[in-house]
Amino acid sequence: GENVEQHPSTLSVQEGDSAVIKCTYSDSASNYFPWYKQELGKRPQLIIDIRSNVGEKKDQRIAVTLNKTAKHFSLHITETQPEDSAVYFCAASLNRDDKIIFGKGTRLHILP
Amino acid sequence: GAVVSQHPSWVICKSGTSVKIECRSLDFQATTMFWYRQFPKQSLMLMATSNEGSKATYEQGVEKDKFLINHASLTLSTLTVTSAHPEDSSFYICSATALAGGHEQYFGPGTRLTVT
Numbered sequence: 001g002e003n004v005e006q007h008p009s010t011l012s013v014q015e016g017d018s019a020v021i022k023c024t025y026s027d028s029a030s031n032y033f034p035w036y037k038q039e040l041g042k043r044p045q046l047i048i049d050i051r052s053n054v055g056e057k058k059d060q061r062i063a064v065t066l067n068k069t070a071k072h073f074s075l076h077i078t079e080t081q082p083e084d085s086a087v088y089f090c091a092a093s094l095n096r097d098d099k100i101i102f103g104k105g106t107r108l109h110i111l112p
Numbered sequence: 113g114a115v116v117s118q119h120p121s122w123v124i125c126k127s128g129t130s131v132k133i134e135c136r137s138l139d140f141q142a143t144t145m146f147w148y149r150q151f152p153k154q155s156l157m158l159m160a161t162s163n164e165g166s167k168a169t170y171e172q173g174v175e176k177d178k179f180l181i182n183h184a185s186l187t188l189s190t191l192t193v194t195s196a197h198p199e200d201s202s203f204y205i206c207s208a209t210a211l212a213g214g215h216e217q218y219f220g221p222g223t224r225l226t227v228t
Contacts, residue, residue, distance in 0.1 A: 001172075043221050046216060089155060097143075097209035100156075102155045105155050
């Protein structure tokens, strides 16, 4: 089955700097790669996603890149703000409506 | 956007008893619902995939006789934790995907189960 590895487990960046989280996946059949933000005790919130036929996608301060050959994808957050502090999960799935396999998560701290 | 609810939001039960958690899609019909569990400071682990009118598909290592899943309608799936033990204490989250395929999965708010 699919296995998703995520690094780093914890990341601290100064407010205004950029943050990068990296993930790898094992199943070459995976075609859909969502990223979730989860605050303590809350449900995961989809922040951006990318399909395997796209190499990069951007939404304001958030961007995701995908290298399907190498089976890795990354989340980039620019101009970080205090409200970006949360746990971020990468994930992989065959399709958007298929089961989602999550990475272990990255706890992002934005330092004042 | 689409809304998924869970009930209850938190529950405390005694060891050996059973507890039922409901997952409802409020404004769309859900072909498929997924159940996840999340231990503190850990990731979401998929437990099972639930399709309306058919038996759930459980992930490896998940006891189907302990975690009973029923998806009786296109808007409701239930997870029953039978003979609960303290190690079953966790955050249980469902997600649902719309009847028309290819749509985003929508997550419920989660249910925190504490077994004493």
